[in-house]
Every structure is written in C-alpha cells, then in structure tokens.
Amino acid sequence: SQKIEQNSEALNIQEGKTATLTCNYTNYSPAYLQWYRQDPGRGPVFLLLIRENEKEKRKERLKVTFDTTLKQSLFHITASQPADSATYLCALGRRSGNTPLVFGKGTRLSVIA
Amino acid sequence: GAVVSQHPSWVICKSGTSVKIECRSLDFQATTMFWYRQFPKQSLMLMATSNEGSKATYEQGVEKDKFLINHASLTLSTLTVTSAHPEDSSFYICSASGGGDEQYFGPGTRLTVT
Numbered sequence: 001s002q003k004i005e006q007n008s009e010a011l012n013i014q015e016g017k018t019a020t021l022t023c024n025y026t027n028y029s030p031a032y033l034q035w036y037r038q039d040p041g042r043g044p045v046f047l048l049l050i051r052e053n054e055k056e057k058r059k060e061r062l063k064v065t066f067d068t069t070l071k072q073s074l075f076h077i078t079a080s081q082p083a084d085s086a087t088y089l090c091a092l093g094r095r096s097g098n099t100p101l102v103f104g105k106g107t108r109l110s111v112i113a
Numbered sequence: 114g115a116v117v118s119q120h121p122s123w124v125i126c127k128s129g130t131s132v133k134i135e136c137r138s139l140d141f142q143a144t145t146m147f148w149y150r151q152f153p154k155q156s157l158m159l160m161a162t163s164n165e166g167s168k169a170t171y172e173q174g175v176e177k178d179k180f181l182i183n184h185a186s187l188t189l190s191t192l193t194v195t196s197a198h199p200e201d202s203s204f205y206i207c208s209a210s211g212g213g214d215e216q217y218f219g220p221g222t223r224l225t226v227t
Contacts, residue, residue: 009154031214032214034214034215034216036218041204041221041223042220042221043117043119043206043208043218043219043220043221044157044206044218045218046215046216046217046218049214049215051214089156089157093214098144098145098164098210098212100147100159100162101147101157101159101208101216102159103156103157103158104156105154105155105156106156
C-alpha cells in the first residue's frame with residue numbers, strides 16, 4: 001500500500017539555522033508534491049508545489065527539492081525564526097487537476113530563540 | 114486570493130443529533146471540494162470528493178449515509194454528520210480546487226459530541 005513518511009515527528013532547531021524536513025514515499029507515483037504549514041487548531045496553509053519534472057523550487061526563505069528516483073522531497077527553511085514554528089505537512093497528488101491529496105503525518109518544527 | 118471559509122469553527126452537540134458544516138470558496142469558483150478529517154497528532158484523512166452538481170465520491174470505510182455531502186453551487190459544499198456519536202468527534206477540514214493542482218484549505222471545524 002502507498003506510504004508517505006516524514007522524517008521525524010518533531011524537530012528542534014536554533015534560530016537562524018536552516019531547518020531541513022524530509023518526505024519519503026513508497027508505492028506511489030505522484031504528478032506533484034505540495035508542502036503545507038499547519039498551526040494548532042487551524043487548517044493547512046499552502047506553501048509550495050513542485051511537479052515531477054522539476055528538481056527544485058524556491059520561495060523567499062523556502063526551498064523544496066524533489067527526487068523521483070529516491071522518492072523523496074526535502075523542504076528547507078533558511079534563517080529560521082521562532083515564527084516558523086508549526087507542523088509542516090507534505091502531500092502528494094497523483095495527477096493534475098481536482099484530485100485529492102495524500103498527506104504525511106507532518107513534522108512539528110520548533111525554532112528556539 | 115483563494116480564500117476558503119468554514120462555518121462553524123467549532124461545535125458541541127449531543128449524541129444522536131445532526132450537525133451541518135459549511136465550506137465556502139470566497140473569491141473563486143470551486144469545481145471540486147474535498148472533505149478531510151484529522152484526529153490529534155494524525156494526518157489528514159480524505160473522507161470524500163465533491164463535484165458541483167453531482168454525488169460525492171466517498172473513500173473506503175466512510176459511511177455515506179452518516180456523512181452527507183452536498184455541493185449545490187460552485188462556492189458552497191456542506192457536510193452533515195447525522196446521528197453523531199462521540200467517536201465522530203474530530204477536526205473536519207474542507208479544501209477547494211478551481212481546476213488546478215493547488216488546493217486551498219478552510220480553517221477547519223472542531224466537532225465535539227457529548
């Protein structure tokens with residue numbers, strides 16, 4: 001069965017450092033992969049989307065890589081700030097347009113001042 | 114842009130009663146809406162996919178007679194939890210798609226059944 005794993009349930013990091021979160025998947029061939037931020041008691045907020053034919057995407061302090069051979073995505077937050085503390089979810093989409101996403105359990109990031 | 118709202122944000126109801134949750138796309142037309150459920154420290158689990166004007170497609174294990182979904186317009190989908198029981202207590206989240214790959218999520222509805 002398809003499986004999505006995010007490297008750890010929780011990650012603590014010092015302010016100013018780069019946080020790196022991992023998303024691995026098996027038995028799945030996504031057309032694209034998305035990263036979301038979720039704060040406690042709130043719905044997920046879309047951050048970045050990367051397609052299967054893309055290697056890297058950037059947005060401000062965020063960077064996502066996608067390796068379909070390794071079946072892995074890395075999500076980086078550079079110059080991390082306490083305000084970046086949240087749970088980050090990776091989600092896979094099988095094909096383009098109006099298809100449901102399959103989510104990982106998320107990694108809870110804590111940035112310590 | 115791409116704002117999705119949900120109402121109510123939280124609700125407490127007695128066992129055996131029904132609860133309706135609304136999901137609205139405020140600034141775009143959502144051809145498809147999705148309903149997810151999330152238990153504490155768990156992933157979002159897809160319950161059903163709802164296309165405007167047609168019947169919802171439910172995931173395996175989700176009772177369609179218990180979780181009634183209506184998508185009557187391009188900006189509104191509703192989820193009704195019928196005869197709610199304490200085990201239905203959860204965080205219900207909707208998302209909306211305008212046809213592209215991005216999905217925009219609502220803020221969620223916390224349901225507590227006593």
